[in-house]
Amino acid sequence: MTGALKPGDRLVELKIAGEMATSQAPVREALRELEAMGVVETLRNKGARVRVISDEELRQIYDVRAQLEGYASELASASGPALLSRLEDCVGKMRKAARKGDSMAFADHNMAFHRAIVEGSGNTVLLGMWETLNVKMRTMVNVARSSRNLVDLAESHMPIVDAIAAGDGARAHEAAKQHVLDNKPVMTAEGPDAGQ
Amino acid sequence: MTGALKPGDRLVELKIAGEMATSQAPVREALRELEAMGVVETLRNKGARVRVISDEELRQIYDVRAQLEGYASELASASGPALLSRLEDCVGKMRKAARKGDSMAFADHNMAFHRAIVEGSGNTVLLGMWETLNVKMRTMVNVARSSRNLVDLAESHMPIVDAIAAGDGARAHEAAKQHVLDNKPVMTAEGPDAGQ
DNA sequence: GAGTCAAATATTATCGATAATCGTTCAAAG
DNA sequence: CTTTGAACGATTATCGATAATATTTGACTC
Known part of the structure; x- marks a missing residue:
């Protein structure tokens, strides 16, 4: 293992x-x-x-994940306050890990945040698909960010939390979708911009 | 088998x-x-x-499928004219099968239509997830509609075709999403309305 | 020297049998 | 009459060995 x-x-x-x-x-x-x-x-x-995941496939995974998590957030907006406190807890731990530069702990709490949303959607089929995509991504070595970026990354979750707190499904959908797309890796061969 | x-x-x-x-x-x-x-x-x-798929799970599958096909249609709107003629061909065959009351043939062409869109998205990950959902649905016996409904059902694909023909991704997304949701089975226990 | 066919090798796919595990039944004790 | 516990039956999980298959190697022909 x-x-x-x-x-x-x-x-x-x-x-x-x-x-x-x-x-x-x-x-x-x-x-x-x-x-x-x-x-x-x-x-x-x-x-x-x-299995070797090509850059192209990894980018496609992010695209699909963006749709899935967008929809999950939309559903989760109708969830109770239990989810909200859980999300805020995750963000708090992300901030702490970011300040300490602990990228491993950050990745864990980041994962917990996103999982909480998908679980909070109440759609078990959706959860199953999300987990499948997640396992595939895990095979990649996509950690190792600078601690400076980690701080920003932690904060970038707040628009999602705010929208869910407001019960605004449409806004939560869009915020979550954008959040995932913002973290989508850039193409290596063609135009490697500073995306995230 | x-x-x-x-x-x-x-x-x-x-x-x-x-x-x-x-x-x-x-x-x-x-x-x-x-x-x-x-x-x-x-x-x-x-x-x-x-595997026995509960009504609740089947409805969840439709919800997720709606999101997936909505996104697929959005991507497919940027595809070439080859897809478009393929879609029109499928609708034509659906109309014919509907007039003859051949629900088996109708189901085949209907499936081909939706598959064409997802394939036309160019996202192989998306295609894989869609196929997984499809196999699950196949285990259900969800055919047997009246020929009258089949005619309407064939026509209900046209908004998607039109939007893709116009290259309007956002409209195609919405049209495909709605199309799937319109066919989502209603709850058996609570309020069996005339959904369709 | 290049190409082709056959033997050798490496690895998966299958077999028949055995071990481990779960649910059930039946009997005995309380 | 109920409850506990052990033996039984049914089924999956695992084993060791064999068969089938694909790839590579090597020799032989042209």
């Missing part, structure tokens, strides 16, 4: 089974599960390898 | 293996694949059963 394997690495069933002191069958099961989560991909009779 | 199994039916691996004149392993693989597609669900140590 925590083993450092690079994208594109081949995953040979019997080899892993030997290292794990188990048989081929459980490894197969695990690989099938990872495949369903989108972490690895398997080609028939050719075996599994760690 | 074409075997008639009702939702909720248990799927015993060795039993199926016996009927198929094969071993347990391939059946397991197949069940795992079906699980990934959302057709069956497996409980640990309890086996697989045909």
